[in-house]
Amino acid sequence: MNSAVSRPRESASAIEAAEKRIGGYDWTALASNFDDYGCAVLEKLVTPEECRELAALYPHEEHFRSHIHMARHGFGRGEYRYFRYPLPDLIAGLRTALYPRLAPVANRWNERMGMDTRYPPRHADFLKACHDAGQVRPTPLLLQYVAGDFNCLHQDLYGDLAFPLQVAILLSEPGRDFTGGEFVLTEQRPRMQSRAEVVPLRQGDAVAFAVHNRPVQGSKGNYRVNLRHGVSRVRSGMRHTLGIIFHDAR
Template sequence: MDTIAKGRQSHSLELEFGAGATPKPDSKGSAAQADGSLAQRVGAIDWFDVEQGLNAYGSAMLHNLLSAGECDALTALYRRESLFRSRVVMARHGFGRGEYKYFAYPLPPLIAELRSTLYPCLAPVANRWNEVMDIGVRYPATHAEFIERCHAAGQTRPTPLMLQYAIDDYNCLHQDLYGEHVFPLQVAILLSEPGADFTGGEFVMTEQRPRMQSRTEVVPLGKGDAVVFAVHHRPVQGTRGPYRVNLRHGVSRLRSGQRHTLGVIFHDAT
């Protein structure tokens, strides 16, 4: 959130909308350990499986996307004020409790690589979703091309961020929109170890369905795990055809310790 923004071939949605599909909420095809280069790890992910989870639940896990060492190195960046463009204390804005900081350009290399490496795997999903939802926007093949689009529209402020929570901190349900150009999927990576560094603090999502009660999803992340999730809405097959459901995400109250998360948002902010 920003104070300016209150705001394999036939993967497709046939996996959910066709008969006999059994989508899973996480990606068991992800690398068992966070070894090799980031590009190798991303290449080892079963993106077919990831798309099934996204189609069925609006989220999917990427297990061990980052190593423990990478998580610790990223967490250490939080103290380096020169890397960030702004700091938000959530209680001041009614966003919850805790704080987060937006990175400035140039982004730290690993964060820039996460953006450029994950985006091409997600853009085909985003395009299929928009087609099903009858949204005219299509996303280019590379992140650099998409960022050019954002910047041409005046969205020039980087949105990757790091969040820090202490005891009793939480993040209210929200959406990270930031401007006219919104990439419909984003990634959050847990940098701390549940049960060792903190307790509580679960990543949660809610889905508002028309004329139905909201559905809640809790994603059981471990250190170095990532969750890919819908920023705003996703398509669902109804009896009269596909329709959109609205999603929000947040973090439940921390019971003990301290928790850090990296948020990888692919569009920039106005």
């Protein structure tokens, strides 16, 4: 239990490097995409070399706290591993640097949906709240798919405290490393059929997206829509993805 509750320690250099690359995006335009579609793409967030290094971690169990085979749980086909603390520097830095860019979006959404929850500006403060509530297990994960694998539509909610946005980074190159395997986001609006958004990604691109709910402006004000995400069937090759979830789990 002691290893589970140890506080994450991100290096200052990793955070500084991540903040520099995160700061290069047009966050005003990205915020507009979040409001319009529930997701936004950060192109080339991670370099091809970094993608290969992250994907190469998958077979090495010392980096991970658990190993999930999706078929055993009805999640689809494929597998993933949850990282243990301390996280690799690149992942820890990106998680810390992305959070304060996304927290204002989350707070604005909650205000529009009439929800009282507000998120602190620093990720460390949000993690402390998670840990104080008994959510102490790290949630960043590395996913691996081969031909025939897919990820059912789902929501990554691991406890009472859940940050409403998360990030997935494609580590493999479509058309070279794999075919198929598109990232899919679905949105269910009240009394309407679900809408699907297929998000095209290249190696190193990240998609930030709504985990559970987001507000939509209607004729009578804002209303809440429900979102799920997944991955379509991989038709050939192998696909690796890094998932960055900002809340920790029970």
